[in-house]
Amino acid sequence: MWQSTNVIARIDWNERLFSLRLAAKIPFEAGQFIKLSLPSEDRRLARAYSLVNSPTADFSEILAMEVADGQLSPRLHHLNVGDALDISTSATGFLTLSELPAQGEHLWLLATGTGVGPFISILQSSQVWQRFTQVVLVYGVRQVSDLAYREQIAQIAAARPNFHFVSAISRQADETSYPGRITTALETGELEKRVGLSLSPTQSQIMLCGNPEMIKQCNDLLTERGFSKNLRRAPGQITTEKYW
Numbered sequence: 239m240w241q242s243t244n245v246i247a248r249i250d251w252n253e254r255l256f257s258l259r260l261a262a263k264i265p266f267e268a269g270q271f272i273k274l275s276l277p278s279e280d281r282r283l284a285r286a287y288s289l290v291n292s293p294t295a296d297f298s299e300i301l302a303m304e305v306a307d308g309q310l311s312p313r314l315h316h317l318n319v320g321d322a323l324d325i326s327t328s329a330t331g332f333l334t335l336s337e338l339p340a341q342g343e344h345l346w347l348l349a350t351g352t353g354v355g356p357f358i359s360i361l362q363s364s365q366v367w368q369r370f371t372q373v374v375l376v377y378g379v380r381q382v383s384d385l386a387y388r389e390q391i392a393q394i395a396a397a398r399p400n401f402h403f404v405s406a407i408s409r410q411a412d413e414t415s416y417p418g419r420i421t422t423a424l425e426t427g428e429l430e431k432r433v434g435l436s437l438s439p440t441q442s443q444i445m446l447c448g449n450p451e452m453i454k455q456c457n458d459l460l461t462e463r464g465f466s467k468n469l470r471r472a473p474g475q476i477t478t479e480k481y482w
Contacts, residue, residue: 344371
């Protein structure tokens with residue numbers, strides 16, 4: 239099912255990375271996604287986008303990257319305030335806190351690119367702070383300008399002493415970031431060193447979102463250390479969502 243909405247604000251993080259704030263309020267659990275669509279001459283083009291906003295917000299917001307040969311993202315990238323588009327009337331997805339088993343007091347959120355979107359929403363929920371004693375966000379991108387929601391993340395860090403943030407920049411030097419990929423930081427132990435916490439199958443729940451290769455490599459590295467994929471029939475410590 240679809241409903242019409244319109245753009246009420248937009249943020250351009252760089253020339254390709256952007257956020258759209260939409261007038262529609264869709265009921266959802268932090269971490270879930272909706273679908274967006276624009277009119278097409280012969281068929282409806284629809285793509286899934288995670289909601290970045292808090293579930294209590296009176297709007298919907300998504301983070302997107304314009305893909306040059308994409309069918310929908312270039313058209314979304316050209317939308318301005320007041321422009322109309324269609325949004326699904328319900329949200330879905332399993333990258334949510336309710337899907338995590340009760341085991342573990344530390345939550346690790348590992349994202350690349352626009353995969354950070356659902357984690358920004360989760361960090362705005364009260365549930366995450368009530369449930370976990372330590373919360374870690376690891377955000378991997380190529381360039382510093384690819385880091386979206388930096389001010390919001392900084393505000394969370396200032397307000398929550400049990401929140402830890404590590405940015406990983408793979409193609410640009412930045413003195414405040416890990417110089418490389420998330421997978422390398424995980425493999426070498428540098429990630430845990432920077433956070434000041436150890437990853438443990440008994441203490442940690444890990445959510446991965448973004449580049450499928452990052453997710454695969456992290457899964458392999460974590461499996462070697464005794465972690466397992468979280469399934470409803472077999473609860474584990476690794477919950478994932480691929481972004482393409």
